[in-house]
Amino acid sequence: MTASRCWGSEAMAVDNVIVAPETRSLDGLVAALTPWLAAHMPEARGLRIENPSYPFGAGQSHETILFDACWSEGGKAVRQGCVVRVKPMRHTVFPDDLFEQQYRVMDVLHGHGIRVAKPLWIEHDPAVLGAPFFIMERVEGRVAVSIPPYAEGGWVAEATPAQRRRMWEDGVRHLASLQSVPLADFQFLAGPKGVRDGLAQEWDKYVRFVQWISADREWPVLHAALDRLKGLWPANQPAGLVWGDARLGNLMFDANFDVVAIMDWEQPSLGGALQDLGWWLTLSEQMHGANADRPHLEGMGTRSETIALWEDLTGLSAQDVEWYEDFTQLKHSCLGIRLAGLKGRPLPDEAWLAQRLKVA
Incomplete structure (x- = not known):
């Protein structure tokens, strides 16, 4: 993104x-x-x-x-x-x-x-x-760039499994560290009345995003995805700061594979801690996971290892994180449509989106 x-x-x-x-x-x-x-x-x-x-x-x-x-x-x-x-x-x-x-x-x-x-x-x-x-x-420091994907070449792909393991673990530690800062210090991020914080705030943001990109062309698949997610509303909604683009590529690392900076804060909110965990898991799978359409990076923690470490560090439950991962897919679909329009590229295929968003 x-x-x-x-x-x-x-x-x-x-x-x-x-x-x-x-x-x-x-x-x-x-x-x-x-x-x-x-x-x-x-x-x-x-x-x-x-x-x-x-x-x-x-x-x-x-x-x-x-x-x-x-x-x-x-x-x-x-x-x-x-x-x-x-x-x-x-x-x-x-x-x-x-x-x-x-x-x-x-x-x-x-x-x-x-x-x-x-x-x-x-x-x-x-x-x-x-x-x-x-x-x-x-x-x-060094950044795991997206273009070209870091799993296909460059310093991450060339690192040893042990180095990538250190990189993954420190990345998750810094992801979790964001939840240690008091939310009272971020009240300037509160949304409008009725959706000031929590899942309601983040949900409202992307409902409006769907409406925004639908001004040029209707996207029934996005509305169907919203309906599906609404019908599966999660019970677990822990409070927390939302980074907004929580992924390996938005961390900077030193030569020892330790994090030196957390980057990309353009869409923060008070939308809840599981927003970032769901985003991190989804992007990790897309970029370097075992099922990704590119080389698997040995040494990177698995989905279950990431969840376990995050829960241990934050003291929060990741129950219902699957819902937040599905919500991430909706968010990324909105971003993909918007970026394609800005760059004059072909828009995503609706059938492909429907499969991705589980509304096929």
């Missing part, structure tokens, strides 16, 4: 495909951003921006640009890796605009010691770069 990347140089070496929704003159970006950044860093002398570049292999929803900020301070030379993330104004993947909220979520999480890139500044005025944007510190 997405990739708001706090990328490192190793991540870029994996692939050479830029998938940003829009690109611009990087010289123009430097010219516009340098005086803005200098105004926000009054102690910096001779500030300049170097090495601007787009990340490779992911970043389909937001324009994301890497750069180095260089200056002198107190007589010492300073170099800071940064990432600027620009709000999408035309190629919007989601019906909900949560650009400011993703910045605030990262700020809260960083304050609680969760491994996210440190947010630095947010600019709401579109005059600087043509749209609002925020800047965060750049974290160095």
